Amino acid sequence: MIGQLRGQLLLKKPNMVLLDVNGVGYEVFIPLTSFYELPGEGSEISLRIHTHVREDTLALFGFHTQREKDFFLKLISISGIGPKLAVGILSGARVEELAQAIAEGNLARLTAIPGVGRKTAERLVLELKSQITPFLLPEQAGAAPETQKLSAVEEDILSALVNLGYQKASAERALSMVLRSGESDRSFEDILRKTLRLLAG
Numbered sequence: 180m181i182g183q184l185r186g187q188l189l190l191k192k193p194n195m196v197l198l199d200v201n202g203v204g205y206e207v208f209i210p211l212t213s214f215y216e217l218p219g220e221g222s223e224i225s226l227r228i229h230t231h232v233r234e235d236t237l238a239l240f241g242f243h244t245q246r247e248k249d250f251f252l253k254l255i256s257i258s259g260i261g262p263k264l265a266v267g268i269l270s271g272a273r274v275e276e277l278a279q280a281i282a283e284g285n286l287a288r289l290t291a292i293p294g295v296g297r298k299t300a301e302r303l304v305l306e307l308k309s310q311i312t313p314f315l316l317p318e319q320a321g322a323a324p325e326t327q328k329l330s331a332v333e334e335d336i337l338s339a340l341v342n343l344g345y346q347k348a349s350a351e352r353a354l355s356m357v358l359r360s361g362e363s364d365r366s367f368e369d370i371l372r373k374t375l376r377l378l379a380g
Contacts, residue, residue, distance in 0.1 A: 180254055194208060212243070246314070251266070255312060309352070339371060358370070
């Protein structure tokens with residue numbers, strides 16, 4: 180697997196670069212955030228690389244920093260998010276901005292990124308919220324809201340979800356998203372139904 184490439188930048192486009200490494204030209208897909216950091220054509224650059232291999236495809240995805248690559252790997256670990264969509268998500272905002280939107284459950288910010296619908300945004304929050312702290316700036320991490328004390332009804336819903344086999348952390352995140360959406364009538368049955376729907380994806 181190719182993990183890094185260093186060579187001469189022969190061509191750069193917003194979504195792709197051509198990199199000459201010892202006479203071999205590598206086409207590498209990149210997010211816009213990495214594109215903005217690149218020097219002019221003819222310069223020597225180094226990119227962190229993810230090699231994506233399928234039966235009919237071998238594609239290289241490059242990143243200006245290890246931080247971007249690490250976030251990309253988190254994204255493609257989510258069901259339904261492939262490498263091209265992950266690069267598109269990274270093109271929509273800096274890593275720190277994406278991390279903050281996920282930490283806050285800011286679906287409006289996430290769905291503003293081309294290619295990200297509401298279900299994908301909900302999946303991002305549900306699956307990455309507990310893993311996002313390393314990608315936040317120190318002041319963002321320090322400003323993370325404290326967990327609110329659950330009401331008796333909400334505690335009962337959480338208990339029911341755990342008894343149904345859901346992980347407590349996932350159930351808590353889904354429940355929190357339903358409560359923040361304001362779309363529930365606050366009854367036990369309504370909140371439970373909407374939380375189950377969200378967990379089912």
